[in-house]
Amino acid sequence: MKKIYLAAAAALCLGALMPAVPAAAEVTWGTCPPDPPYPPAAKGITCGKVTVPVDWSQPDGEKIEIFVSRSKARKKKIGTLITNPGGPGNPGATPVMMAGEEFPDEVLDSFDIIGFDPRGVGRSSGLECEAGPIEQPTTSKEFAALVATNRTLGQSCREKTGALFDHLDTGSVAQDVEAIRQALGEEKISFLGQSYGTLIGQQYAQLHPERLNSLVLDSVVDHSIKNPARLLRDxxxxxxxxxxxxxxxxxxxxxxxxxxxxxxxxxxxxxxQMLTELLNGYLRVGGTPELDSSLKALATGKGEVRWLHSGGEIMFRATWCQDFSATFTNFTDYRTAMAEARKVAPYVRGNSQAINFVLGCQGWPAKVANPPAAHSFTGVPTLVASHTVDLATPHTWATRVHRRVPGSKLLTMEGTGHITYARMGLTAPKQCMNRKITGFLLTGKVTGTTCGN
Known part of the structure; x- marks a missing residue:
């Protein structure tokens, strides 16, 4: 078994259920600790911790620490930008520790940039579990075995972790962001969420719209999906x-x-299943000549097949299964949902990541603490960015979220991929996206709606 770290959406009613975030102590900044295998933090980057409650409904109860990193504005500061790269499970403090490689110069010059490892992740108070790949069940007996395995794994994680296990949902992470803002002493922040980090941004905006100068949602998760069959179909x-x-x-x-x-x-x-995994692995990155040659090798029996898988890790489940109602009542319902997904994808036969997300939740013992909700908020300058085709966060999700947020702007990058805003490996369309997203962070405005070849 492989050792992994499982990571950490406030629903519309969450703000009413949770008490106001208590004032957090000011961050004590210091030298960033080593983080192998990543290189040391860039010059001038500092790190610290923010203390938050495990359960935000009990602010005086058990506490955990959230690890944060900071890149101070190199020139005149116009604001503070908190970022999260998604996952769920990616250590968000690391990109900021490598700030010179991760953000455009204009952003580095103008913002204090704050990264954080969400609860359960990296250097924050975390959850350690043993896990392995997920096998798709083809019979009711195999489905029952999957449910039993997931339940046993989850119960083991809960025993090792304690109360935190049941509070790794994104609604709790959004409250953590508010504690970070208070600890920074900032009246308002900007937020850049990428991939699953967009859900943090949506939920923070739902809870604290008055605290946001601007919000960028890059490669967007749609939290309104209320059943696993819809996830599989999308x-x-x-x-x-x-x-x-x-x-x-x-x-x-x-x-x-x-x-x-x-x-x-x-x-x-x-x-x-192996063929679907192979296709998804290459299609996720837009398809490559290696996909063509691998398919030819399979068809002819000559040549090499490069098995590029789309991912089967179950590290997502600790958060995903608390954010989405993703369980099936029985194998028959699962088989029916897979058949429906196959109808819309007769050639590819499904999306491996969606399948793994859903299967990972069957039998998982944590409750859905942060039920699906169609997040909407007003008064926050919001930019929604997406590729025209994105296997991880479908473009249809971005359009749905855009329609729900009054006044938001939708910026689309032509082509297949995931994450539009990056400093490295810039094609002409990505250079265009970088200019437009950077301009939005600096001014709250964006011109145009597409970036293409």
Whole structure:
């Protein structure tokens, strides 16, 4: 078994249920500790901790520490920008510790940039579990075994972790962000959320809109989805959109052989699940010549197949399963939902990440502490950014969130990919996205709606 660290959405009613965030102590900044295998923090970066309650409904109860990092504005400061790179499970303090490589110069010059490891992640008070890959069940017996395995794993995690196990939802993380703001002594902040970090941003804006100067949601999670079948369908449809029409005949033939048990590679049987994983792995990054050559090798029996998987880690479940109602009552319901997903993705046959998310929650013992909600807020300058095709966070999610937030702007990058705002590996469309998103952070305004070739 592989050792991993499981990471940490306030629903509309959450603000009413939770007491006001108590004033947090000021951050004591100091040298950032080593974080192998990452390089040491860049010159001038400082780190500290913010103390928060495990359970925000009991602010005087057990406490945990949230690890934070800071890159001070290099020139005239216009504000403070708190960021999160998503996951859930990515250590958000690390990108800021490497700030010179992660953010455009204009942002580094103008903002104090704050990163943080969410509760359960990295150098914050965390959750350690043993975990392995998720196998898709094909029978009711296999489904029951998956449920039992997930329940046993979750109960073991709870025993090792204590109360924190049941409070890794994104609603709690959003309250942590407010504690960080108070500890910084800032009246208002800007927030940049990427991937799952966009859910933190939406929920923070829901709870504390008056505390935001601006909000950027890059590659957006839609928290309004109330059942796992919808999650599977949305993901499958996006994966199908990513597959080039020129590959469909080859893919259909390969799946037919896999269904019959006659598709092999180097003497090993290739299952339909393996083929879906292979396709998703390459389609997630926009498809590459290696996908074409790998499919040709499978079809002819000559050449190499480069198995690029889309990911099967279950580190997401500690948060995901508390944010989404993702469980099926029984195997029949799961099989029906998979059949519906296959109807919208007859060639790709599903989205591996969506499948893994959903299967990871079957039997997971934590309750849905942060139920799905259609987050909406007013008075916050909001920019929603997305690729036209994104297997991790479908473009349809971005359009839904954009429609729900009055006055928000939708900025679309043509092509397939995930995360539009990055300093490294800049193509012309990404340079365009960087200019527009940076301009929005600096001025609260954006011109145009698309970036393309």
């Amino acid at each position: 993901g499958a449809a996006e994966a199908e959109r990513a597959l080039k029409k020129s590959l469909r005949t080859t893919v259909a033939t390969l799946f037919a052989r896999a269904d019959q048990g006659t598709l092999t590679h180097k003497g090993e049987k290739v299952t339909p």
